[in-house]
Amino acid sequence: MLMDDLLIQKIKEYVKLKEADFELLNGYFKNKQILKGDFLFKEGDAVHHAIFVKSGLFRTYFIDEQGSEHILQFALPGWWTGDLGCFISGETTKFFVEALENSEVLFISKSAWDDLLIKAPFYLDYHRKLLEKGLAATQNRLLEAYSTDATKKYLQLLKTFPDILQRVPQYMIASYLGMSRETLSRVRKHISNSK
Amino acid sequence: MLMDDLLIQKIKEYVKLKEADFELLNGYFKNKQILKGDFLFKEGDAVHHAIFVKSGLFRTYFIDEQGSEHILQFALPGWWTGDLGCFISGETTKFFVEALENSEVLFISKSAWDDLLIKAPFYLDYHRKLLEKGLAATQNRLLEAYSTDATKKYLQLLKTFPDILQRVPQYMIASYLGMSRETLSRVRKHISNSK
């Protein structure tokens, strides 16, 4: 990991870093290439690592009782992915995390993570601020799910993450937005007609 | 605040506390009585305090573009309520927080909060663990919203928070579950018929 690494950049968005801090981080994270179609983990697995995306794209989804997939998160470069809850608690996960493109990640084991939080107050601070932001974002998605129709959800995504729409098939967008692919197709048709 | 205070109890569920820590907390939190029907804040307000519920019951809701209410959270004793995102960021809130019963809370100002996080590592740790748990819980509600029908959502709530059902009117339960009050009424009828 270099000093101009993406992770360093992102941490700097939240906290001040000193020279020594760069060094410290180096020992904790490891690089890995993940091929398109590979899984970081699947339902029932123990989650041994936290994963930071350096390049590429991932999706996190789960499969409900009826066997349908629901995408919970897309992870672009600069984002964390995985299942934080199970990483922390040690429970097995309900999720699948799949690389949608050839990707490069940093990963850190649970024991290294625990050690890092103790040794690096700046990292603790970064992690906390990220959690605060993540909680607010998830709450907003919940509000949206409960108060908004299919068309508005799509337009909202179009505004917030226009880049994702270029990179993943529509049926995954539909899954992320909680609607059938047919509904999304009709929403898109309707929007382009009314322009 | 006494040493056997509910907040202390809750903190102890997450981190070890020393004698001196009790003392420290005392200076940061203040008690307040809130009457049934009163609001901690409303849409458009700045959120100056974080609020911990000692007794009573609160609801957090927002009003969408069509003017319908959506309840995001009920807060029972031992829970935090308010709008953490806006408390941290300083933005004005979209939410209403209303006391559904006469209640007793602890509150802490933003400046005291920031100071506490610096002075009390144990508190920082407690806060972080709470965030981790809260994020996982909110994610689960999102999954449920996207993958589950009205009946299952109700049964799930019945299992998780049976106490809330005794204390709030049905139309609020319906709002919390993202369905109309008529649908909830029919779900309940259907369940009692099939027993």
Add this chain to the structure above:
DNA sequence: CCTGTCCATTGACTTATGTCACAAAAAAGG
């Protein structure tokens, strides 16, 4: 005890979205 407000229930009807089936288009792979 009466009156008014709030809340839950129910029926009739509407609507958004899902499901199924098939065809067209686009992308991937040899």
Add this chain to the structure above:
DNA sequence: CCTTTTTTGTGACATAAGTCAATGGACAGG
């Protein structure tokens, strides 16, 4: 290229849940 697979679009139909309106019960305050 040509073939196969994946993805998207569309029509017909099904269904869960929403909306509207009316009714009756419960409870609170005068």
